[in-house]
Amino acid sequence: MPEHAHYRARVREGHWFSALPAELQDALLAAAQVQHLEAGQRLFRRGDAASGLYALVEGAMRIGAVSQNGKEALLTLIEPPYWFGEISLFDGQPRTHDAFAESASTLLLVPQASLLALLEREPRYWRDFALLMSHKLRLAFNALEEMSLLPAAPRLVRRLLLIAENYGEGEPRRVIHLAQEQLALMLALSRQTTNQILKELEAQGIVRLTYGEIEILDLQRLRGHAR
Structure with a gap:
């Protein structure tokens, strides 16, 4: 049409x-x-x-x-x-x-x-x-397994990658329009823990944090942290 x-x-x-x-x-x-x-x-x-x-x-x-x-x-x-x-x-x-x-x-x-x-x-x-x-x-099964078995940091990194790739529906995007509070809710983590992990990734030059957004600077290193 x-x-x-x-x-x-x-x-x-x-x-x-x-x-x-x-x-x-x-x-x-x-x-x-x-x-x-x-x-x-x-x-x-x-x-x-x-x-x-x-x-x-x-x-x-x-x-x-x-x-x-x-x-x-x-x-x-x-x-x-x-x-x-x-x-x-x-x-x-x-x-x-x-x-x-x-x-x-x-x-x-x-x-x-x-x-x-x-x-x-x-x-x-x-x-x-x-x-x-x-x-x-x-x-959904992968997410359940990660919630049960993975520490907070790799669990957060894996979810970032999943969102960046639009849950397998597209090519990776550089900027994720996601507030830290929303990411914390998804992972059942505290706001403080989420912020601490993201700040560590930012200090390593892997991501850049801005208001309501997470920019991925180094996709390969982020994937390395997921492993």
């Missing part, structure tokens, strides 16, 4: 979408609806009905949960190009987490009904969506 033509190049930067058959790429973009969110606006909340598959094409989204006493668990902070929402496509169950716009954001929504109709016509495409979900599942 001409309306979405300028988003095509952006989503093709992502590894999952770029590997899809051309016909499936076209079908997803043809069915997609554009949604704009202001900073802080909620996209969906845990327990909301399944609405479809989302692609983030501009801005940043925060995925997590908030307890009854207001404590936040931040799972991921995502930037374009990133597809999410596939769990509810498979099981039709409500959303598992909350999703909020971290900054003004633009998303493509492929509605649940359109996806199910497409997959009814072309069941071979289920595997493509399964690959999207299995990739996220691998990341």
